[in-house]
Amino acid sequence: MSRFIDSTFQNLFERREFQMVTSFDIGGSFIRYAHPSARGPVEETGRVPTPLHSWSEFVEALRKCLPETRGPAVISLAGAFDAQTGIADVANIPCLNGRPIASDLTKELGTPVEIINDADAFALAEAVEGSGAGKETVFAIILGSGVGGGLVHNGSLVSGRGGIAGEWGHGPVVDPTAGGTISGIPHFLCGCGQIGCLDAYGSARGLEKIHAALHNTLCSSIEITTAWHAGEPQAARTIDAFTTILARALSMVINLLGPDVIPVSGGLSADARLLAEIDRKTRAITLANYSEPLLVRGVFSRTGGLQGASIHARRAFPNKFSS
Ligand SMILES: [Zn+2]
Incomplete structure (x- = not known):
């Protein structure tokens, strides 16, 4: 009997020790997940x-997506998330x-679940393992269907109120x-x-609205940037206005x-020439002198959610990772 009890406790102990952590990146189309190890970039397990x-x-x-041993989970979520009330504003889901x-998920899944905003996850990923590794202040931005950002100082995420x-x-x-200097917008x-x-x-979407306002034509952002690359003058005027407006706001930040x-992620970050143009115009109007490019495409521009959620998981549940 005592042997049975011992082995039962041993099993429980082992299950606790070897509970695998799961990190999720939840977007409007797919739930991507991974089981991170104690360090290094994570590989997507599936979606x-x-x-x-x-x-x-x-x-x-x-x-x-959870393993049989059902360890804790950290979720990167594309949407506004109030860290104080816990309420999410996720229009696309x-x-x-x-x-x-x-x-709610902690109750439903029977394991601790934490949430991190996708821009914060990307910022954390870049600051710890990406283009900002070893740097003091990393301001990571998303230029995609919306404009987002996350701030990391000395490797720690600055969350701020809410x-x-x-x-x-x-x-x-x-x-x-x-x-x-711009008329028509x-x-x-x-x-x-x-x-x-x-x-x-x-x-x-802003790029498309600027183009529509200037030229009374509806085009997708890809059509506009492609036309700009081809030297089309209307698209060039749109990109000039777009990058000017963006650079002015970014310079103050x-x-x-x-x-x-x-570091930059989001759909527009894939256009290296567009990124270089925003960077050039921005650095021209900042108070500090930046002689090297400041805006760079993030190392984790495509995988920042999963990577950042995994880094957050290592910090939130350190006893779940063997060193
Ligand atoms: Zn607004």
């Missing part, structure tokens, strides 16, 4: 489609909207005339309800934060 409308299907999808996701530190895409500061209403947010100008590097 499943994201259930958008059913909470129970969403929970079930995550459950299937309606079944998560307005829900305290971390606490978890919004680094979110430079919102705040009514954009002058669409760029000091009277109106004030755009942002999805947050304000007028003048960079999110409405510096994102891929740089003066505020003094970053050593700005």
Whole structure:
């Protein structure tokens, strides 16, 4: 009998010791997951489609990605997430909207679950293992369907009140005339309800709206950048306005934060020439002198969510990783 009890406790002990941590990157199309080790970049283990409308299907999808030993999980989520209330604002995944996701998932899955915003995850990944490794201040930005950002100082994420530190895409500061040098671009209403947010100008959708305002033509962001590369004058005027407006906003953030590097992810970061143009215009108007490019495409521009969630998991659940 005592041997049975001993072996049962031994089994429980081993299960606890060898519980595998799971990191998730949840986007509007796929749930990607990985089982990180104690250090180094993580490899994606697999992916499943994201259930958008059913909470129970969403929970079930995550459950299937967990290992048999069901260790804790960290989720990178594309959307605003209030670290204090726990409530998520995830417009593209309606079944998560307005829900305290971390606490609800902890209950449903029976294991601790933590959430990290995708821009914060990308910033952490770049600061610890990417282009910002060893640097003091890393301000990572996302230029994609929206404008996002995350700030890491000395390897630690700066979350700020409500978890919004680094979110430079919102705040009514954009002058669409760029000091009277651009005409034809109106004030755009942002999805947050304000007028003048960079999110409405510096994102891929912003690029399309600027092009439509200047030329009365609807084109996708890819069509606009492709035409610009081909030397088409209307697209060139759009890109000139877009990069000017973006650089003016970014210069103020740089003066505020003094970053050593700005890793970039998001769909627009794949265009090296566009990134170089934003970088050139930005560095020309910052107070500090940056002789080398400041904006660089992130090492983890495609995998920052999974990588950052894994780094967060190592810090949040250190006893789950053998050193
Ligand atoms: Zn806004």
